[in-house]
Amino acid sequence: MTTPSPLQSRITEDMKAALRGGDKARLGTLRLILAALKQLEVDTRQAPDDTQVLAALDKMVKQRRESIGQYRDAGREELARAEEAELEVIQAYLPQPLSEEEIRQQVEAAVAESGADSVKDMGKVMGLLKPRLQGRADMAAVSAQVKARLSG
Template sequence: MSELKTRINEDVKTAMRAGDKPRLSVLRMLQAELKQREVVDAVELTEAVIHAVVEKMIKQRRDAQAQFQNAGRTDLADKEAAEIAVLLDYLPQQLGEAEVAALIEQAITETGAAGGKDIGKVMAWIKPRAQGRTDMGKLSGLIKAKLG
């Protein structure tokens, strides 16, 4: 069992003992999603797979949060923000803006990218180095802006 999966299971037990229902709810959703990947999709739960699941759940919550804010439902938007905060604990240390900019520069230099047609090449180089450590959608936008 991966170290991260063990940590999630222990955190579920801790949240149950503490009576922290909001945190417990998020962790149980995470466990269910991981079980889905493991059993139905027959995927071994490596750290990278778990990080991908957590990123997907965070993205879903950010989308929902934006929709709730646009609809004036700040109570539900706040709930989504709290869930995002719990999920962020299971991703590696996030890259700062300067680190992201340096990584993009390095990717462009290493791949010899010259324009918009090379965005895919730069993303392919950068993805394994940044996955789980930054918002890949924002990263893609920064690369497009730089090369476009």
Template structure:
């Protein structure tokens, strides 16, 4: 079963169970997927769906941060619930040690020697770690590894 089919089935079960918040978030996700399919005239695969989910998760995290600064705990709670629902569709996250190992392997494979090679290393890692690790954290680790 593809990820899109799983999301559609989850929407149906949320409708049956009358879970309004979950249903709203899943509909939002399906709308984002459909929007990308219509805009680009493609059928989005699982990797594309994961990229969409990552984008939505990043938006939720940014919103939570802004709402906390503004003292809007009601909106923080709502965004946090949506964030939890969206994260359920993401693949299991890699541990810091696994990410570090992948970085060292790519650096060795590419023969990267300094900060000027950071773009090549990040490009190679993005294909491997998409959806499995926070790319902001990966970028920081790559920068630290190449600065040695």
């Protein structure tokens, strides 16, 4: 048995507290998170580190946001609210999101560092940004900023 990352340990402890406290909604979401992390561990054959845990949480956030949009478009407000509740629990484990200005500064720094000068170099820039911004920014929005910066 491998040692879980500090973040994964915190999530496990919070799940136990939710179980003891009878917080069913929070408990269900924490169990979903731990199931995703267990699947990641099975797939990679090693315990995920905090970076991998953040990437998994970021993916879960993205899925929830997409679901909320689809539920609202379909007029299923109660399902959208349930997804929002899960989203809130998941986001509590992500680092503080970066401001638009902080993201812009990171994009500028990555463009300079990679020497990118056209949209063809977008992969290089995103390769630098992804580990820096994972879990702290919507990567689709970052990608759009990089594209705008490189096409301008």
